[in-house]
Amino acid sequence: MDKNTTHLNDGEPVYQDCIPLVWKIFKSRPDPSEIILIHNSNEEILKAIYALDDTYADSEDPHDTLAQQVTRMDAKINFLMSMVGQLLSESLIIPGRHNISLSSTGMQWEDKHAPEVNAYLHVQLYLKINYPKPVILPAVVNSVEKKSAEEFNITVSFEKLTTSVEECIEKLIFRHHRRLIALTRR
Numbered sequence: 001m002d003k004n005t006t007h008l009n010d011g012e013p014v015y016q017d018c019i020p021l022v023w024k025i026f027k028s029r030p031d032p033s034e035i036i037l038i039h040n041s042n043e044e045i046l047k048a049i050y051a052l053d054d055t056y057a058d059s060e061d062p063h064d065t066l067a068q069q070v071t072r073m074d075a076k077i078n079f080l081m082s083m084v085g086q087l088l089s090e091s092l093i094i095p096g097r098h099n100i101s102l103s104s105t106g107m108q109w110e111d112k113h114a115p116e117v118n119a120y121l122h123v124q125l126y127l128k129i130n131y132p133k134p135v136i137l138p139a140v141v142n143s144v145e146k147k148s149a150e151e152f153n154i155t156v157s158f159e160k161l162t163t164s165v166e167e168c169i170e171k172l173i174f175r176h177h178r179r180l181i182a183l184t185r186r
Helices: 032-053 065-091 163-185
Strands: 015-026 097-102 106-111 120-125 135-148 151-158
Touching (some): 015 163, 032 135, 097 163, 106 135
Antiparallel strands (some): 097 106, 106 151, 120 135
């Protein structure tokens, strides 16, 4: 995957990373009640990831004890979440890492195996290792391109994501983009 690619669908910004991913083909689409459960779970997971990534700026006032206490508590909670995540990841089977480009409407990834074009599948993404619960994204395969003898580029469009899940993905992309900009300025 081209590391310089910053857009996936029609100039839409993307989140690029190398993360654990697994996909599963379904012969038929699940009923609407199952999709609602998937999206409710996705929303909870994305909000938890967003909250875990939240950082508090140090107060410029050295006498602001409340801000200092919040910062210390945040560091302790992050440490505990990291430890729990590490313990969980050792007991869970986390899939292999893949280079991905994720937008709020679809994604692309590299894999040694490829589904058929137009196949309906669920893509499970582990967006944060210390929170090893996957986001499950129902999708339809748009294209499969053979990259090499052993690699394929797979592009999918998400199917029937709720507005809330789309917004959570957009926030994730925006925060990731903002961090990349901050890193290049250092």
